[in-house]
Amino acid sequence: MVEPTETETVLTLLQENARFSIEDIARQTELPPETVGAAIDELEQTGVVRGYTPVVDPERRGTERVRAVIELNVTLDRETSYSDIADRLAKFPAVESLELVSGEFDFMMTVEDDSMRDVSGFVSERVAPVPEITQTVTHYAMQTYKRSGIVMNDGDEDDRLSVTP
Numbered sequence: 502m503v504e505p506t507e508t509e510t511v512l513t514l515l516q517e518n519a520r521f522s523i524e525d526i527a528r529q530t531e532l533p534p535e536t537v538g539a540a541i542d543e544l545e546q547t548g549v550v551r552g553y554t555p556v557v558d559p560e561r562r563g564t565e566r567v568r569a570v571i572e573l574n575v576t577l578d579r580e581t582s583y584s585d586i587a588d589r590l591a592k593f594p595a596v597e598s599l600e601l602v603s604g605e606f607d608f609m610m611t612v613e614d615d616s617m618r619d620v621s622g623f624v625s626e627r628v629a630p631v632p633e634i635t636q637t638v639t640h641y642a643m644q645t646y647k648r649s650g651i652v653m654n655d656g657d658e659d660d661r662l663s664v665t666p
Contacts, residue, residue, distance in 0.1 A: 507532055511540040512549065519553040556651045566613050567641065569620045571628070573608040574636040583607070586633055595623050606638070617641060
């Protein structure tokens, strides 16, 4: 079995909790703080770590946001590639994620906005008019149970079905 490098070990801990301090990571890995700091600098400078984003619980946020996953089908021409379409779509602030996928559709796009009307307006006014996009299917998130590896409930609720004789 290949042992992970110091940088990979630091990355694993950052993925677990990006708020760990250099000292926290040094203590957990038994690496010198200077080594941990250098590993984090390397991860950031090489673009492995692109940012640090909090995982927000939508029910506790205080303001309702609407999240949707949108399937996109496209038809390419000689001048347009998947990357060209992705570059155009990724520039919209409402787009949280955009991935080229295998299967029944080409792209899977996650969007978040203030209301269903805003999301549907974004899709109909900004996304659907893109000439290469031939079909969109929008799925609205009704409840979030897990996001970015974090379970959203506190485990306080007993979600077992009641059984009556």
